[in-house]
Amino acid sequence: xxxxxxxxxxxxxxxxxxxxxxxxxxxxxxxxxxxxxxxxxxxxxxxxxxxxxxxxxxxxxxxxxxxxxxxxxxxxxxxxxxxxxxxxxxxxxxxxxxxxxxxxxxxxxxxxxxxxxxxxxxxxxxxxxxxxxxxxxxxxxxxxxxxxxxxxxxxxxxxxxxxxxxxxxxxxxxxxx
Amino acid sequence: xxxxxxxxxxxxxxxxxxxxxxxxxxxxxxxxxxxxxxxxxxxxxxxxxxxxxxxxxxxxxxxxxxxxxxxxxxxxxxxxxxxxxxxxxxxxxxxxxxxxxxxxxxxxxxxxxxxxxxxxxxxxxxxxxxxxxxxxxxxxxxxxxxx
Numbered sequence: 119x120x121x122x123x124x125x126x127x128x129x130x131x132x133x134x135x136x137x138x139x140x141x142x143x144x145x146x147x148x149x150x151x152x153x154x155x156x157x158x159x160x161x162x163x164x165x166x167x168x169x170x171x172x173x174x175x176x177x178x179x180x181x182x183x184x185x186x187x188x189x190x191x192x193x194x195x196x197x198x199x200x201x202x203x204x205x206x207x208x209x210x211x212x213x214x215x216x217x218x219x220x221x222x223x224x225x226x227x228x229x230x231x232x233x234x235x236x237x238x239x240x241x242x243x244x245x246x247x248x249x250x251x252x253x254x255x256x257x258x259x260x261x262x263x264x265x266x267x268x269x270x271x272x273x274x275x276x277x278x279x280x281x282x283x284x285x286x287x288x289x290x291x292x293x294x295x
Numbered sequence: 296x297x298x299x300x301x302x303x304x305x306x307x308x309x310x311x312x313x314x315x316x317x318x319x320x321x322x323x324x325x326x327x328x329x330x331x332x333x334x335x336x337x338x339x340x341x342x343x344x345x346x347x348x349x350x351x352x353x354x355x356x357x358x359x360x361x362x363x364x365x366x367x368x369x370x371x372x373x374x375x376x377x378x379x380x381x382x383x384x385x386x387x388x389x390x391x392x393x394x395x396x397x398x399x400x401x402x403x404x405x406x407x408x409x410x411x412x413x414x415x416x417x418x419x420x421x422x423x424x425x426x427x428x429x430x431x432x433x434x435x436x437x438x439x440x441x442x
Contacts, residue, residue, distance in 0.1 A: 122400035153363025180370030
């Protein structure tokens with residue numbers, strides 16, 4: 119383990135949060151609406167992650183993402199449980215890819231329920247695949263400055279070497295005599 | 296009286312002998328065959344351009360679903376991996392408590408990596424699997440999720 123006791127690793131209390139314990143089918147079915155609902159926090163977290171390259175510095179953003187997921191699924195469970203379940207069962211049993219093409223009817227009922235509850239439409243096709251810009255007030259991270267060793271003095275230039283020198287002033291010469 | 300049957304040529308004589316070379320009988324001639332080929336290829340081309348668009352949209356929808364869910368997966372994964380680092384460091388502290396000259400995270404006091412700018416360093420595979428049993432190590436290497 120290359121982490122010394124002096125380096126920062128977050129404690130167990132910081133890392134223990136309620137986790138989203140749902141299966142992949144639930145994520146796949148709710149993906150488009152969940153992504154739209156938690157768009158800003160997700161973008162903030164991914165930006166932090168790619169800029170800092172350090173998971174220790176993006177813990178709070180990650181917790182915000184998980185909390186937003188909890189909010190979304192809580193509301194879905196409260197208001198749209200039957201529609202979501204039906205849609206999820208269809209997608210789960212639709213083959214190894216869990217694709218949407220054979221589940222358009224259940225998708226339509228789920229979308230209408232989401233529209234009533236959250237007031238959000240299904241994002242257009244390709245919304246998440248496009249490159250999106252994100253406005254943030256977090257400052258751009260900078261690395262600690264690189265502490266270089268002292269610069270070795272330059273060797274003498276050819277002009278200096280051509281000048282005649284007094285050999286008696288050279289300690290190496292006087293020592294050799 | 297004649298009781299045997301003579302081996303005679305049939306009534307009206309034999310058919311004329313076919314001495315010229317005969318090829319197989321073709322349903323279509325050459326031009327028709329090429330025309331059919333070009334026609335069917337053209338139709339298939341047009342049909343495929345419609346189907347390709349539909350398939351592209353389906354794949355894009357699946358890709359959208361993957362990308363939308365990524366942040367949730369990464370958040371959980373980061374927390375899990377940091378917990379693992381913490382446990383490994385605590386385990387090393389516990390193990391090498393009474394060993395003289397050992398500092399956790401270094402090789403007898405010498406740091407493992409030259410890290411002047413305090414970057415985040417991902418530990419190597421050996422460092423991650425140090426405190427596991429051999430069966431657990433092989434499970435991790437081969438991505439085995441259950442025994």
